[in-house]
Amino acid sequence: xxxxxxxxxxxxxxxxxxxxxxxxxxxxxxxxxxxxxxxxxxxxxxxxxxxxxxxxxxxxxxxxxxxxxxxxxxxxxxxxxxxxxxxxxxxxxxxxxxxxxxxxxxxxxxxxxxxxxxxxxxxxxxxxxxxxxxxxxxxxxxxxxxxxxxxxxxxxxxxxxxxxxxxxxxxxxxxxxxxxxxxxxxxxxxxxxxxxxxxxxxxxxxxxxxxxxxxxxxxxxxxxxxxxxxxxxxxxxxxxxxxxxxxxxxxxxxxxxxxxxxxxxxxxxxxxxxxxxxxxxxxxxxxxxxxxxxxxxxxxxxxxxxxxxxxxxxxxxxxxxxxxxxxxxxxxxxxxxxxxxxxxxxxxxxxxxxxxxxxxxxxxxxxxxxxxxxxxxxxxxxxxxxxxxxxxxxxxxxxxxxxxxxxxxxxxxxxxxxxxxxxxxxxxxxxxxxxxxxxxxxxxxxxxxxxxxxxxxxxxxxxxxxxxxxxxxxxxxxxxxxxxxxxxxxxxxxxxxxxxxxxxxxxxxxxxxxxxxxxxxxxxxxxxxxxxxxxxxxxxxxxxxxxxxxxxxxxxxxxxxxxxxxxxxxxxxxxxxxxxxxxxxxxxxxxxxxxxxxxxxxxxxxxxxxxxxxxxxxxxxxxxxxxxxxxxxxxxxxxxxxxxxxxxxxxxxxxxxxxxxxxxxxxxxxxxxxxxxxxxxxxxxxxxxxxxxxxxxxxxxxxxxxxxxxxxxxxxxxxxxxxxxxxxxxxxxxxxxxxxxxxxxxxxxxxxxxxxxxxxxxxxxxxxxxxxxxxxxxxxxxxxxxxxxxxxxxx
Amino acid sequence: xxxxxxxxxxxxxxxxxxxxxxxxxxxxxxxxxxxxxxxxxxxxxxxxxxxxxxxxxxxxxxxxxxxxxxxxxxxxxxxxxxxxxxxxxxxxxxxxxxxxxxxxxxxxxxxxxxxxxxxxxxxxxxxxxxxxxxxxxxxxxxxxx
Numbered sequence: 058x059x060x061x062x063x064x065x066x067x068x069x070x071x072x073x074x075x076x077x078x079x080x081x082x083x084x085x086x087x088x089x090x091x092x093x094x095x096x097x098x099x100x101x102x103x104x105x106x107x108x109x110x111x112x113x114x115x116x117x118x119x120x121x122x123x124x125x126x127x128x129x130x131x132x133x134x135x136x137x138x139x140x141x142x143x144x145x146x147x148x149x150x151x152x153x154x155x156x157x158x159x160x161x162x163x164x165x166x167x168x169x170x171x172x173x174x175x176x177x178x179x180x181x182x183x184x185x186x187x188x189x190x191x192x193x194x195x196x197x198x199x200x201x202x203x204x205x206x207x208x209x210x211x212x213x214x215x216x217x218x219x220x221x222x223x224x225x226x227x228x229x230x231x232x233x234x235x236x237x238x239x240x241x242x243x244x245x246x247x248x249x250x251x252x253x254x255x256x257x258x259x260x261x262x263x264x265x266x267x268x269x270x271x272x273x274x275x276x277x278x279x280x281x282x283x284x285x286x287x288x289x290x291x292x293x294x295x296x297x298x299x300x301x302x303x304x305x306x307x308x309x310x311x312x313x314x315x316x317x318x319x320x321x322x323x324x325x326x327x328x329x330x331x332x333x334x335x336x337x338x339x340x341x342x343x344x345x346x347x348x349x350x351x352x353x354x355x356x357x358x359x360x361x362x363x364x365x366x367x368x369x370x371x372x373x374x375x376x377x378x379x380x381x382x383x384x385x386x387x388x389x390x391x392x393x394x395x396x397x398x399x400x401x402x403x404x405x406x407x408x409x410x411x412x413x414x415x416x417x418x419x420x421x422x423x424x425x426x427x428x429x430x431x432x433x434x435x436x437x438x439x440x441x442x443x444x445x446x447x448x449x450x451x452x453x454x455x456x457x458x459x460x461x462x463x464x465x466x467x468x469x470x471x472x473x474x475x476x477x478x479x480x481x482x483x484x485x486x487x488x489x490x491x492x493x494x495x496x497x498x499x500x501x502x503x504x505x506x507x508x509x510x511x512x513x514x515x516x517x518x519x520x521x522x523x524x525x526x527x528x529x530x531x532x533x534x535x536x537x538x539x540x541x542x543x544x545x546x547x548x549x550x551x552x553x554x555x556x557x558x559x560x561x562x563x564x565x566x567x568x569x570x571x572x573x574x575x576x577x578x579x580x581x582x583x584x585x586x587x588x589x590x591x592x593x594x595x596x597x598x599x600x601x602x603x604x605x606x607x608x609x610x611x612x613x614x615x616x617x618x619x620x621x622x623x624x625x626x627x628x629x630x631x632x633x634x635x636x637x638x639x640x641x642x643x644x645x646x647x648x649x650x651x652x653x654x655x656x657x658x659x660x661x662x663x664x665x666x667x668x669x670x671x672x673x674x675x676x677x678x679x680x681x682x683x684x685x686x687x688x689x690x691x692x693x694x695x696x697x698x699x700x701x702x703x704x705x706x707x708x709x710x711x712x713x714x715x716x717x718x719x720x721x722x723x724x725x726x727x728x729x730x731x732x733x734x735x736x737x738x739x740x741x742x743x744x745x746x747x748x749x750x751x752x753x754x755x756x757x758x759x760x761x762x763x764x765x766x767x768x769x770x771x772x773x774x775x776x777x778x779x780x781x782x783x784x785x786x787x788x789x790x791x792x793x794x795x796x797x798x799x800x801x802x803x804x805x806x807x808x809x810x811x812x813x814x815x816x817x818x819x820x821x822x823x824x825x826x827x828x829x830x831x832x833x834x835x836x837x838x839x840x841x842x843x844x845x846x847x848x849x850x851x852x
Numbered sequence: 853x854x855x856x857x858x859x860x861x862x863x864x865x866x867x868x869x870x871x872x873x874x875x876x877x878x879x880x881x882x883x884x885x886x887x888x889x890x891x892x893x894x895x896x897x898x899x900x901x902x903x904x905x906x907x908x909x910x911x912x913x914x915x916x917x918x919x920x921x922x923x924x925x926x927x928x929x930x931x932x933x934x935x936x937x938x939x940x941x942x943x944x945x946x947x948x949x950x951x952x953x954x955x956x957x958x959x960x961x962x963x964x965x966x967x968x969x970x971x972x973x974x975x976x977x978x979x980x981x982x983x984x985x986x987x988x989x990x991x992x993x994x995x996x997x
Contacts, residue, residue, distance in 0.1 A: 236900075240900070475887075477884070477885060477887075523887075523888075524887035524888065525887050525888070526887075564902075564903060565934075566886075566903075566905070566934075567893075567905035567934040567936065568932075568934075569889055569890040569892065569893045569905065569907075569988070569990060570886050570889045570890070570893055570896070570905055572889060572890050573886065573887070573888035573889045573890075574888070575888055576886075576889075579896060579903040580903075581898055581903060585898050586882060586884055586898060587884045587896035587897065587898050587903045588884070589884070589886060589896070599888070
């Protein structure tokens with residue numbers, strides 16, 4: 058809401074600036090219709106906006122001015138100088154109010170009524186006001202008090218001030234800073250080569266720090282809350298539903314995630330395409346949804362994970378029939394029958410991104426016109442993103458887009474092959490291994506090479522051979538990089554040496570270079586030499602890796618890999634005590650720095666104020682004295698938890714061999730990662746120990762009859778301990794479980810859910826009686842713990 | 853109308869480039885190969901904080917290949933948003949000259965033909981006027997592909 062108000066205020070200010078010329082011109086020539094229209098449009102817009110924001114003073118003023126001007130426009134009233142003065146005074150006041158809102162200053166004086174009365178006054182009524190009749194600043198009603206109020210008051214809300222900039226300018230700034238970074242790198246190199254001079258080095262350090270800060274700030278200016286990407290969705294969903302006769306509930310989550318503006322623009326079209334598809338083809342019409350209820354659910358959620366943003370769109374529609382899709386692909390000649398046979402479910406689903414294939418049975422006005430998912434995928438991949446799909450028939454579709462935070466600076470790994478250095482984007486690297494290690498076996502199959510990594514066979518591409526260089530004789534010294542390219546399957550890339558992780562400023566390469574098909578762009582190394590950034594999916598197709606042939610699932614199963622655990626993605630970090638720990642990436646929502654002032658020891662535990670919510674804080678016994686605390690924001694889907702830590706080490710995806718801890722606790726166990734003992738955080742324990750119980754409205758509801766002391770005093774605590782929210786039974790109460798006394802002659806209607814009848818005697822009075830003896834704890838617990846599915850109205 | 857032209861030597865021949873297209877004449881500092889790129893791309897080189905795509909003019913004109921290691925002089929030409937460096941054997945001077953009409957009616961060879969804009973008369977010499985953007989576009993085979 059604050060954003061919207063700021064936007065409105067900035068817009069009002071801009072309109073006022075643009076209008077100042079018109080105001081002066083209108084004053085000089087009140088008969089000028091064009092100027093009059095311009096001013097009318099302004100007050101009209103302000104009126105409309107303030108109604109929306111509940112700004113009564115602005116609304117009253119603009120409404121009165123609009124009325125007066127409307128009369129003039131309709132010819133009912135002449136634009137005499139008195140009216141002109143009155144309108145101008147109102148417009149000035151609007152400007153003052155807007156400025157006061159924006160800076161948080163005290164609101165200017167309160168004589169709005171007088172201004173409004175002046176508007177309505179007809180010539181001859183009352184004393185004429187004296188109007189100096191020039192710019193915005195000279196107008197009646199400026200009192201000393203108001204002038205004082207205009208001076209920025211102490212403690213005025215900062216940060217609400219905003220200006221608008223063109224994106225071009227931001228781009229120029231970004232390019233400039235990118236160049237500055239490169240120039241700094243070159244200078245650093247020359248300084249290393251030159252004789253050491255402490256003074257020069259100190260000066261260079263300062264310049265370095267400044268550049269880093271500027272780069273950081275400019276990167277932030279380019280960031281925008283992903284809200285702006287999601288904002289048009291509710292309207293779009295509503296319109297589509299109306300058009301298609303469907304009922305869809307839209308859930309949006311993670312709108313506070315920030316993303317590069319340019320990125321947001323690039324995702325806008327693909328995202329709306331996906332949402333359209335979901336409503337058009339995914340979610341069924343209300344009468345065909347059966348037990349799922351007439352209203353479909355569409356969820357759009359964004360989450361930051363490291364340097365990536367993950368946007369997930371899921372619906373609960375009829376899903377994609379992978380087999381039908383595969384048949385269509387076969388008919389369209391996109392795949393051969395031979396290939397199809399070896400494809401996994403996942404790979405068949407990925408066919409939806411193949412050009413010229415639509416999952417829609419018929420083409421509608423909304424989607425299915427051939428401009429399909431292939432374009433969506435191409436657009437996502439163009440910005441270094443990855444798109445994945447998962448679906449089960451009848452259960453809906455989940456599409457996940459992963460994109461890097463910014464376009465221009467990407468984290469990359471530098472490697473060398475054939476005597477040349479290349480960079481590989483970190484986003485597609487799964488794992489780095491040594492060829493000679495125990496976990497990797499390399500075999501030649503015909504002309505090709507296959508690497509077996511912990512029972513998983515993947516095709517092996519030699520980067521040196523690919524770039525036409527001699528492969529080093531010493532295959533044992535090679536490094537194997539497991540790559541998962543956009544939309545493709547895993548494959549391994551053999552390189553001679555792995556150098557370093559670097560943040561690279563990437564620029565597009567010339568078309569003649571891109572024609573090679575294996576590059577994503579160019580960048581400059583610290584030593585000033587150009588480096589080519591490799592495109593993992595391009596390499597796969599140029600090297601002719603038939604990723605679909607090696608079905609990783611099947612080989613994992615046939616390769617005697619039963620003992621292999623599931624691969625987990627872990628965030629490695631150092632705790633506040635310096636210890637190396639790891640936590641599963643999926644529970645980490647984002648990483649944040651919070652001021653220690655936001656941390657309080659309150660209500661028995663450490664808590665952190667985040668935005669408008671309070672979340673429990675784990676990972677540290679006490680808040681640090683001052684400064685900032687870096688936290689992981691964890692989520693279990695419903696509850697949130699903050700975990701204080703020191704620094705991020707890495708994100709790794711691996712199969713864990715964990716030694717469990719002696720007793721359940723914050724640490725689930727210890728595992729060796731890269732030769733170091735890493736404590737694995739147990740998120741289950743964390744949430745159990747630190748998490749706040751979920752909010753009331755998310756718990757199942759149990760209705761108790763009112764006024765029964767036994768139920769109130771004895772039963773209620775038991776029910777509450779089972780996680781129910783207890784409400785008083787009565788008409789109109791919706792509950793999952795209704796408790797009634799068996800002795801009651803007619804129990805309340807069972808429209809709301811399950812009815813549990815309790816009797817006071819141990820023996821059942823009748824054969825068919827389903828009541829429970831009220832001290833039969835076991836029966837009660839089991840009746841209450843049965844999954845309580847909320848009743849859905851069948852449509 | 854007289855305009856400015858940069859006189860360079862490509863393939864042993866003195867040719868003219870429109871000076872308006874040329875950003876700078878530089879001496880390349882190192883060359884990073886770009887494997888699998890188009891054949892007329894000799895590699896990449898850095899100029900200040902920019903990456904130049906280095907073009908082998910001989911290959912682009914279908915006249916063979918330059919030994920990039922022996923050449924260091926290059927003409928920087930921005931084209932379609934990318935900076936390119938055209939490898940040349942030598943750079944002479946910038947001259948003011950006029951177009952000499954009709955001179956290119958003589959057969960000048962297929963390679964030159966596709967890059968030639970005409971001819972100019974400079975200091976009494978007749979020089980072929982070459983369009984650097986067409987050189988950057990590459991040999992006819994690459995364009996057709």
